[in-house]
Amino acid sequence: MLFTTVYDISYPIQIVDPWFSLSQQELGLKGEVVRERRSADSAAEQTGLVYDPNCDPNYKSISASHSMCLVDVGIAVPLSQAVKTAVLQAHNGHRTAVSPTATNMQKMAWDDELATIATKWAQQCRSGHDKGVARTAISLPNIYNGQNMAAGFDTFVDAVTAWHAEVVDYQYGQGSINGKAVGHYTQVVHHQSARVGCGQANCDGKQYYICNYAIGQGSIKNPYTTGASCSACPSKCSDKLCDCQGKLCYNYGTLDINTCTCTCPSIYTGDQCQTLSCNNIEKAWCATANASDCGTYSNYPTDCNMLCGVCPYPCNGKKCKNGGALNIDTCTCTCTSPYSGDTCTETSCTKLDKSFCANYPASACQQYSNFPSDCSIKCGICPPPCNGKTCQNGGTLNLPSCSCTCPSPYTGDTCTEKNCNGEEPWCTQVTLELCAKYSNLPSDCSITCGICPKREFLY
Numbered sequence: 001m002l003f004t005t006v007y008d009i010s011y012p013i014q015i016v017d018p019w020f021s022l023s024q025q026e027l028g029l030k031g032e033v034v035r036e037r038r039s040a041d042s043a044a045e046q047t048g049l050v051y052d053p054n055c056d057p058n059y060k061s062i063s064a065s066h067s068m069c070l071v072d073v074g075i076a077v078p079l080s081q082a083v084k085t086a087v088l089q090a091h092n093g094h095r096t097a098v099s100p101t102a103t104n105m106q107k108m109a110w111d112d113e114l115a116t117i118a119t120k121w122a123q124q125c126r127s128g129h130d131k132g133v134a135r136t137a138i139s140l141p142n143i144y145n146g147q148n149m150a151a152g153f154d155t156f157v158d159a160v161t162a163w164h165a166e167v168v169d170y171q172y173g174q175g176s177i178n179g180k181a182v183g184h185y186t187q188v189v190h191h192q193s194a195r196v197g198c199g200q201a202n203c204d205g206k207q208y209y210i211c212n213y214a215i216g217q218g219s220i221k222n223p224y225t226t227g228a229s230c231s232a233c234p235s236k237c238s239d240k241l242c243d244c245q246g247k248l249c250y251n252y253g254t255l256d257i258n259t260c261t262c263t264c265p266s267i268y269t270g271d272q273c274q275t276l277s278c279n280n281i282e283k284a285w286c287a288t289a290n291a292s293d294c295g296t297y298s299n300y301p302t303d304c305n306m307l308c309g310v311c312p313y314p315c316n317g318k319k320c321k322n323g324g325a326l327n328i329d330t331c332t333c334t335c336t337s338p339y340s341g342d343t344c345t346e347t348s349c350t351k352l353d354k355s356f357c358a359n360y361p362a363s364a365c366q367q368y369s370n371f372p373s374d375c376s377i378k379c380g381i382c383p384p385p386c387n388g389k390t391c392q393n394g395g396t397l398n399l400p401s402c403s404c405t406c407p408s409p410y411t412g413d414t415c416t417e418k419n420c421n422g423e424e425p426w427c428t429q430v431t432l433e434l435c436a437k438y439s440n441l442p443s444d445c446s447i448t449c450g451i452c453p454k455r456e457f458l459y
Helices: 081-096 112-122 156-169 183-188 284-288 291-295 355-359 425-429 432-437
Strands: 004-007 022-028 031-037 075-077 145-151 195-203 206-214 254-256 261-263 325-327 332-334 396-398 403-405
Touching: 081 156, 081 183, 081 195, 112 145, 112 195, 112 206, 145 156, 145 183, 156 183, 156 206
Parallel strands: 004 031
Antiparallel strands: 004 145, 022 031, 075 195, 145 206, 195 206, 254 261, 325 332, 396 403
8 A cells, every 4th residue: 555645834933823743644645645733843853864064054054954964865856847847837726726716826936946955855755844944045035935745646746736635624714624734735825935946855765745935834724815816916917826926025025916026124125125235223122132032033133133143233343331322423322321431331420319219119210211310329320429328307418528408497417406496477377287288388487397396485
């Protein structure tokens, strides 16, 4: 009995609904088809792979475990032009015939580098996928590549037909209707997959088939937008497909499928966003971001291009600390108080905290950006002046003399003594409630307000 093996497509970046490992058998096109449903970007880690340390440095610089660095196990089967054409036509035929119809289904074109990388993985004679980064194409910078795999079929077109046959287990907007694998089908009809490259290997008489796709799929439930065919690309429609002749926008650019033009991120230019044009600009939040996230979030390499090493930092990498701003023309730092120095790492503690600082807890120093400057003593950036001396009862500490200016009736070194020499005649109209309400009354009416003792008079 001939067994044919079909393995599901792997996924990029972050997956909302990860798949669980599940193996099941069902009747396929040529007997029993064993399909293994895998979690995102390959369910099981591929072990026992052997790499050539002297592989092409261009691929090794992407990843030391790139598929192009693998030592071959099986024998590559060269694909004739007729086979390439048949595989490409099979894909586009399935894309044309999707139901429900697609507004934005792109026409696929063949890609030789994707095919070369696919062949290299097919030669491993393994069930499953390589990692996403391991199939990265040098000619497609910052493009995620998906993958379909099959083994045991007589022809490559039979393998493509088997991938598409999963449509019977699929419903648009839902995904699998019965728990069976449908990821091969959704990769075949993913609307952004404008290029495909496939490879074949002979492994002790068993044929392994791999196709790599750019751009790889991102959604199983909604692999395209439903609606009238080509309604998103009326000026580029060809047999119900949007035909930009396989054009892709590199480096996170966005393709307008009606004009076949690219909108590029701020640091890239060119017809396909292929040219890096560093502008010494990052998003403000990048200052607190982690470089380890550059490979996790797709916006980081553009929004935080210097943090992620895409663009060099200006001024030989000089950075202004503690909220300082770098002037890239002069390579000097403008520092926020109380910081100073070449990179704003020194402190110049010459000011007292602003009066409002006393009304906030120290936790506000991490909550409000102005606090380290306005409340540098409370925030622990500067030490208390005058060896921690404080003026009591509303007194004001004078720098650098370290003397207190005391409000009447208080006197003394720290405004703790009283000079009770009487009060204004009108204070007889003042109540204790008013003493708490008006800041001048404790001074003008110190006896009425209970600060100084009452005097007894004999007549």
